[in-house]
Amino acid sequence: MTDVILEKVGKTYPNGYHAIPSVDLSIEEGEFIVLVGPSGCGKSTLLRMVAGLESISTGELRIRGERMNDKEPAERDIAMVFQNYALYPHMTVYNNMAYGLKNRGVPKDKIEEKVTDVAQMLGLTELLLRRPGQLSGGQRQRVAMGRAMVRDPKVFLFDEPLSNLDAKLRVQMRVEIRQLQRKLATTTLYVTHDQVEAMTLADRLVVLNKGKAEQIGTPMELYNTP
Ligand code: ADP
Ligand code: ADP
Numbered sequence: 001m002t003d004v005i006l007e008k009v010g011k012t013y014p015n016g017y018h019a020i021p022s023v024d025l026s027i028e029e030g031e032f033i034v035l036v037g038p039s040g041c042g043k044s045t046l047l048r049m050v051a052g053l054e055s056i057s058t059g060e061l062r063i064r065g066e067r068m069n070d071k072e073p074a075e076r077d078i079a080m081v082f083q084n085y086a087l088y089p090h091m092t093v094y095n096n097m098a099y100g101l102k103n104r105g106v107p108k109d110k111i112e113e114k115v116t117d118v119a120q121m122l123g124l125t126e127l128l129l130r131r132p133g134q135l136s137g138g139q140r141q142r143v144a145m146g147r148a149m150v151r152d153p154k155v156f157l158f159d160e161p162l163s164n165l166d167a168k169l170r171v172q173m174r175v176e177i178r179q180l181q182r183k184l185a186t187t188t189l190y191v192t193h194d195q196v197e198a199m200t201l202a203d204r205l206v207v208l209n210k211g212k213a214e215q216i217g218t219p220m221e222l223y224n225t226p
Helices: 043-051 093-103 108-122 137-149 167-184 195-201 219-223
Strands: 002-012 018-028 032-036 058-063 078-081 155-159 187-192 204-209 212-217
Touching (some): 018 043, 032 195, 043 155, 108 137, 137 167, 212 219
Parallel strands (some): 155 187
Antiparallel strands (some): 002 058
């Protein structure tokens, strides 16, 4: 089933800069799509338009058949993970993960069940009472992912989530992200400028260049063509 559709989606910034001329993309339910391309090619712009953090200038975004263009981020049922984690420094790991659910008025016992469950999956059980300042970079990244996962969103968006980590941890977290995504089968749009990361994570890659989707295909199709 097609889950996310971008139809001739374009972006012109208020200063007149034409960042994305027109992108067409259909994402299947559970698919892991990686947006790759050089700095400034429009990866973040595209992701932020899907998240609702940037307005869509032209074209249409649909999620499960529903037009999203004019919906607020909170109405889109999407969870985004950033490279700078954006955790609340004064809150414990538990409360960082529970925050979004509390805001939605989810009952306390349901929150506890969900947070405990996700913490288990991410190896965070022993760290639930710590604060972000008492965690390593990899642990903080796991909390940021956990905060996104507890909400069971329709779509995960990742914006260069590993770029602040050292090389070894990057590889480890990459494997973990892939395993978790497979397990949860949540449709994922993942931005990176790292080709190896892109190839190892993606079901399909979208190679962006100057705001245009130059190539779309599986890693095999894009890198092993004779
Ligand atoms: P990437 O994520 O691939 O590095 P971005 O999506 O951040 O690229 O940026 C794409 C292009 O749009 C760049 O040329 C950038 O300078 C420009 N851009 C990004 N944000 C704005 C903005 N708020 N106003 C004007 N131009 C912008
Ligand atoms: P308490 O000190 O009452 O246990 P905290 O919220 O400070 O409550 O700590 C919760 C957990 O985090 C405890 O297991 C504690 O051992 C651990 N912890 C607290 N501070 C640090 C720290 N600076 N580095 C590593 N672990 C810590």
